[in-house]
Amino acid sequence: MSDPLSDNAEARIDDLVAQTKRKAERYRAMQQAVEQVSVSAASKDGTATVTVDSAGNVADLRITDRVREMSGDQVAKAVLTALRAAQAKLPDRLGEVMADTIGDDPRTRDTIVGSYRAKFPEPEPEPDEAPPPPDSRIGRLDDEPETPRPAEPPPPAPRRPAPPGDDDDNDEGFGGPVMIRE
Template sequence: MSDPLSGDAGDAAARVDRMVAEAKQKAQRYQAMQAAVGQVSVTETGKDGLVTVTVDSAGNVTDLRITDQVRECSGAQVAAAVLTTLRRAQARLPDRLGEVMAETIGDDRQTMDTIVGNYRARFPEPEPEEPDPGEDRNVRNLGGIEEESAPKPSPVRRPPGDSDDGDDGFGQSFMTRG
């Protein structure tokens, strides 16, 4: 690798000027990215249309709309709808921010991947929604194990006369302990 300042003094000065100009352009692109990212918002509407949530680029709620259908729901249903919709909106932030960053600093893949990765870690995809209580409960997930039918582990039982005397049998086979 050659030294950018070696060689003719006129060439070195031109290279330094070019490097300074490139650094200024890069700084301007990053400032534009920062401003564009600050304007990002994501709006998500719940599957039943009950709730609409808007979040800003930091994942904070900036708007929350709840329809009059809320009168037909329990508090738990409303809370679940709000939280689920909020998480779905936040989970869309990394992709939206990636789009904005590609438009402004598209040539800096490492920075984009780092920032988008941090957002994905902070706002992961939400868990799949639980079925509504009104849905058909006779449908089964083939290959899955229903929680209530899963076998329960049996309790550990000690042989008669075996007490916990503080000897943990370290270094001994549990089969020969006596």
């Protein structure tokens, strides 16, 4: 006669082994899919397009003939801008691949994607892409009156020195007397 407790334990162990094998297969599939990821981005003016692999390394670089009219600094800036933009796209793309392969393990996905976001953050806006000044008309309706900017406060009036020998209001040089006799 078989022991029901040992049969149950064996079934649970078999179940855990099967789950672990399935999980390992999904992780292998994820690794293979991640290795195939590449992301491209172009500079704002389109002179440079950079493709990066899943590690963020340059896999391809395309430069148009427009660079002939640009300085070396401008070309370098276009390439670096495109590179950073492509790298910044990696976390989202890898998150998609991981959701497809190991979707039932969001903690692992979030950890890996988070490390990619830390390594490849969104690029800072270019100086010419700075937010509009506060008095810009963006966001207002045309029939709204412009809000006048507050006037700059006038500079403080120069202080008159205290008359010599005036010791009643002596504050030891900390701001002078409050009232000045004339």
